[in-house]
Amino acid sequence: MNHPALRYVIVIATAAFLQYTVITQFRIAGVSADLLLVIAIAAGMIGGAERGAIVGFASGLCLDLMVTTPFGLCAISGLVAGVVAGLLEDATVHSARWLTMVIAFVASSAGILSFAIAGTLLGRPDLLSGHVLTILAIVGITSAALVFPALRACRWADPEDALLRAAAR
Amino acid sequence: MASSRRRGRARITISLLLLSAVLLLTLDSRGSGPVQSARSAVLSVLSPLGSAASTVVSPFRNAWNSAFDQGNLKQENETLREENDRLKGDITANSIAKQQLQQLLQLVGIPFVGDTPVVHTRVVSGAVGNFGDRLELDKGSNAGIERNMPVVTGEGLIGKVIEVSENRCVVSLLSSGTFRVGFSVVGTAAIGIAQGSGGDGSLRGTNIDSRLAVAVGAITATSGLAGSPFPPNLPIGTVTAVRTNEAALESTVDISMFANLNNLVYADVVLWKPAG
Numbered sequence: 067m068n069h070p071a072l073r074y075v076i077v078i079a080t081a082a083f084l085q086y087t088v089i090t091q092f093r094i095a096g097v098s099a100d101l102l103l104v105i106a107i108a109a110g111m112i113g114g115a116e117r118g119a120i121v122g123f124a125s126g127l128c129l130d131l132m133v134t135t136p137f138g139l140c141a142i143s144g145l146v147a148g149v150v151a152g153l154l155e156d157a158t159v160h161s162a163r164w165l166t167m168v169i170a171f172v173a174s175s176a177g178i179l180s181f182a183i184a185g186t187l188l189g190r191p192d193l194l195s196g197h198v199l200t201i202l203a204i205v206g207i208t209s210a211a212l213v214f215p216a217l218r219a220c221r222w223a224d225p226e227d228a229l230l231r232a233a234a235r
Numbered sequence: 236m237a238s239s240r241r242r243g244r245a246r247i248t249i250s251l252l253l254l255s256a257v258l259l260l261t262l263d264s265r266g267s268g269p270v271q272s273a274r275s276a277v278l279s280v281l282s283p284l285g286s287a288a289s290t291v292v293s294p295f296r297n298a299w300n301s302a303f304d305q306g307n308l309k310q311e312n313e314t315l316r317e318e319n320d321r322l323k324g325d326i327t328a329n330s331i332a333k334q335q336l337q338q339l340l341q342l343v344g345i346p347f348v349g350d351t352p353v354v355h356t357r358v359v360s361g362a363v364g365n366f367g368d369r370l371e372l373d374k375g376s377n378a379g380i381e382r383n384m385p386v387v388t389g390e391g392l393i394g395k396v397i398e399v400s401e402n403r404c405v406v407s408l409l410s411s412g413t414f415r416v417g418f419s420v421v422g423t424a425a426i427g428i429a430q431g432s433g434g435d436g437s438l439r440g441t442n443i444d445s446r447l448a449v450a451v452g453a454i455t456a457t458s459g460l461a462g463s464p465f466p467p468n469l470p471i472g473t474v475t476a477v478r479t480n481e482a483a484l485e486s487t488v489d490i491s492m493f494a495n496l497n498n499l500v501y502a503d504v505v506l507w508k509p510a511g
Contacts, residue, residue, distance in 0.1 A: 087288030192412030
């Protein structure tokens with residue numbers, strides 16, 4: 067129970083459950099928040115690009131099991147979001163709430179764009195339609211809002227890494 | 236030194252994960268069985284939870300929807316009043332037109348679903364992700380539903396079944412652009428291939444012989460040609476625009492689907508499989 071990997075499994079499973087049962091019911095312009103993407107972003111911000119990539123890949127695979135788009139696209143999206151969040155967090159000199167929200171927005175946008183572009187390359191041009199801009203805006207804003215509880219969940223999952231990185235800053 | 240080693244390890248991990256994702260995409264594009272089975276298993280486990288959660292959160296969801304539609308409500312109310320007045324006048328004309336349409340469909344041999352058995356289902360949830368239109372219906376393989384069976388409403392074709400568990404099935408909507416359907420233009424010899432554009436109920440029809448006249452307003456239905464995954468004569472929609480490329484001897488058309496995909500509550504799965 068104390069192993070970070072096991073705790074991350076619990077965090078991802080809980081996020082997947084909430085995404086399927088609750089989050090998708092609340093939509094703005096047909097778009098809902100993406101809790102699994104937020105977990106990937108938070109993991110990247112807590113544990114760096116590598117941790118973000120692993121958690122993003124796992125949470126993306128989890129979402130892949132619940133949607134009908136090509137299997138692996140959400141994994142790429144989560145991976146990219148986690149890596150971008152980790153790199154941006156490393157590049158920032160000081161920490162502030164607004165900066166955390168901006169990083170969450172940018173990382174989620176990177177994840178969504180990578181999803182749409184990879185899908186288009188796989189013969190799904192409909193994924194790169196004008197609707198992507200709406201998805202970018204709404205998922206970006208909701209990610210920025212949900213990143214704080216997600217950061218707490220990831221700090222619980224990996225307290226040592228969170229402390230080490232906080233001390234190194 | 237330690238930092239550069241850690242960065243190198245991170246690059247290798249990220250590259251391996253990317254390769255794994257590409258491998259999964261390749262397996263899925265080849266119709267890998269384990270992926271379908273895993274998705275069906277997850278559907279079986281999560282569906283009852285999803286139905287229960289949908290019931291529990293419905294009051295909150297209704298409040299949420301009202302809150303985010305507030306700005307449009309006044310304008311929508313005025314528009315609806317005007318429209319209501321206009322529609323009252325149109326009712327008589329429409330009832331006559333409806334009779335004429337029924338007669339026309341019978342004349343050109345569109346029996347809709349005809350004698351093919353259907354399973355009446357209720358829509359239990361919409362899309363989980365933000366990409367890809369899908370619906371989840373409350374019946375599955377126990378009711379005889381199989382993958383690739385067409386799904387219709389009283390107005391026409393809306394999609395096909397792509398995942399089935401014992402008591403649930405998932406429908407990919409025709410508008411999503413994830414699959415194509417062969418269609419014929421009623422009253423002409425024109426046939427083509429229609430595909431959604433990823434948005435609302437609009438489709439793009441291609442591969443139509445430009446020498447065959449297709450008029451705006453013409454009715455389209457599934458062609459059901461050999462090898463088609465859909466039976467013939469399921470209504471799809473009306474032609475809203477026609478573009479002709481004389482050089483390529485090809486016309487393309489825009490099609491507005493008959494079925495309204497917003498707020499679907501019920502849908503019928505047609506228990507039909509292509510011959511052979």
